[in-house]
Amino acid sequence: MLRTHLSLATIPNRYAFIDKIAHCGDRHDQLSLMLIDVVRFSDVTTSFGIEVGDQFLLEIANRLQGLFNHDYEFGRISGDVFGVVLPGVHSPVVLQQQFEFLIEHFKSPMYYDGHAFIADFNVGVVSKSQGEFDLTLFVSRAETALKQAKENKYENFYLLSMMDKAETGRSLALKADLQRALARNELELYFQPKVNLQTLEIVGAECLLRWNHPTDGLLFPGPLIEAAESYNMMNELGYWTLETAFKGLVDFDMQGLDITLSVNISPTQLYDTRLIANLKSLSHKYGIHLSRLELELTEDIAVSNSLMVKKQLAELHALGIKIAVDDFGKGYSNLAYIREITLDALKIDKTFVMELSDNPVNKAIIEAARVIGNAKHCEVIAEGVETIEQLHVLREIGIKTGQGYLFSKAIPSHEFVRLAHSDIIVGDSPSRRKVVAASQR
Known part of the structure; x- marks a missing residue:
């Protein structure tokens, strides 16, 4: 016992x-x-x-x-x-x-x-x-x-x-794993829904990488991303992710889903002079307008003050691609960079959503993010929404979009389509049914 x-x-x-x-x-x-x-x-x-x-x-x-x-x-x-x-x-x-x-x-x-x-x-x-x-x-x-x-x-x-x-031997093994995973189509994109917090409708999704390991099953891709960064393969992995996202948009269109997909982008990709040409090529190849794509970058990229990064972001935005800052507020107290770059979305780090109903400081930070978002004319998205109480407070603050386990974890494409077409798009578990009931009060 x-x-x-x-x-x-x-x-x-x-x-x-x-x-x-x-x-x-x-x-x-x-x-x-x-x-x-x-x-x-x-x-x-x-x-x-x-x-x-x-x-x-x-x-x-x-x-x-x-x-x-x-x-x-x-x-x-x-x-x-x-x-x-x-x-x-x-x-x-x-x-x-x-x-x-x-x-x-x-x-x-x-x-x-x-x-x-x-x-x-x-x-x-x-x-x-x-x-x-x-x-x-x-x-x-x-x-x-x-x-x-x-x-x-x-x-x-x-x-x-x-x-x-030894770490060297381990890293070399990871490099071989990554090369094999790309060659044998072992990688897969999962999709975590973004939800309108008022209507509880799915309005988009974040693409998250998963690794179908031949012997160990479905794994998180962290080690592969580590290998990609260490062995100058991030552009190759990033291109695969972008192309798979375009394929996903084609599939979703065929299923009657007109949504935007968000893809995380690394500093290495932003410094790649081929990025713009690659995106134009993928848009033409799959017949998907670039406005259907959102690129998420972390604050450390946004705050880098790199002229090349600023130039790339400006060109991406001019093509209609949406730009979002991920984990907003997590790592930097200097918000001056917000003035310098064009943004379409701020994603509030999940640590501020935790304890939201009982921590006035977290609530104040999210309210400040909403004010900044309004001033920048960009969307503010709450990450890590996991409880009904958090949903209510976010609605009161005026946050319109969120994602988190309350609605759904990242799921395969076919499950995402089924969820998006459901009458109750937040799922059917008892805790999630409460969300729907609460939204109808």
């Missing part, structure tokens, strides 16, 4: 937990260690105080322990980092499913003393399937994976294997 902790002090600390890792490592050939970091938890203690923060950590710990198999070992590595040892588990697919299950499980908010908190996580995992067990190296690799998850712009999950003896 799983134990419910009444105090953080009863959770095994780092040293006791490492003893558990050592014990499992000696007994099991297959073993994984998952480190789970609570994103931006320092904001909770800063806003609500240490006592409230500790209560939320205790709730997170008990939820985590209840979430995993009773054979798994659980502990607290540091202040807001927990660990789970998974004996007998090595498969990347299973580990990724565990991560997705974790994220899904924590969509519902936690409450304490009048405060609400929705937890989000960075997760780093190390796994071994054979060979001698080196405890120090095993834990170190898990911490490296967690660091990579925190730094990864594309997802909050990162997996390393003890088979990866």
Whole structure:
């Protein structure tokens, strides 16, 4: 029977937990260690105080322990980092499913003393399937994976294997994986709906890359993107993504869906002098007007002050392509760049949408983004909408468009078409039916 902790002090600390890792490592050939970091938890203690923060950590710990198999070992590595040892588990697919299950499980908010908190996580995992067990190296690799998850712009999950003896060898293997994935059509675009927050109609979608690995199944593409950036293949991968988005628009047109697709674009692509010509060629080849395409760039690109980037963005906009800044407000306090570039959309980072109903600062930031958007005559989109309460507050603020798990995760093309044609486009789970009912009040 799983134990419910009444105090953080009863959770095994780092040293006791490492003893558990050592014990499992000696007994099991297959073993994984998952480190789970609570994103931006320092904001909770800063806003609500240490006592409230500790209560939320205790709730997170008990939820985590209840979430995993009773054979798994659980502990607290540091202040807001927990660990789970998974004996007998090595498969990347299973580990990724565990991560997705974790994220899904924590969509519902936690409450304490009048405060609400929705937890989000960075997760780093190390796994071994054979060979001698080196405890120090095993834990170190898990911490490296967690660091990579925190730094990864594309997802909050990162997996390393003890088979990866050196980063150079690993990177070369990833390069070969990327070349094979492109050659054998192993990559696929998934689509996360953008929804009109008033009518709950799908008005567009963000394209997100997925990797159909020949042996490990459907995977997030983070390692492939890492390889593309390291080995000067980002333009090749980016072109594949753009062409597949155009193909998607053709398919959606045939299904009666007149929508815009958003594609993330890297700094490397923006510096590519062939980008404009490639987009014109794809538009002509597939008979899709460039106004149906939106390119999302991160704030670090927008703030770069590069003359070439500004020139490319101006030319893209002149062709009718929409330009959006992704994760707005996440990384930069200097907003001067907003004056300098032409924008069609600001996408509010999901961290500001979390705890929206209970954190006046987050609400004020989103209100400020709306004011900036109005002044720039550009759309403001809320990312990471996961609760009905967030939906209501965003409506009150005047945010018209959003995306997030409340409506749908990223899904394959055929599922997206079916969802877009549904009477209830936010799905049919009990929590989502409440959204529709609330919108009809």
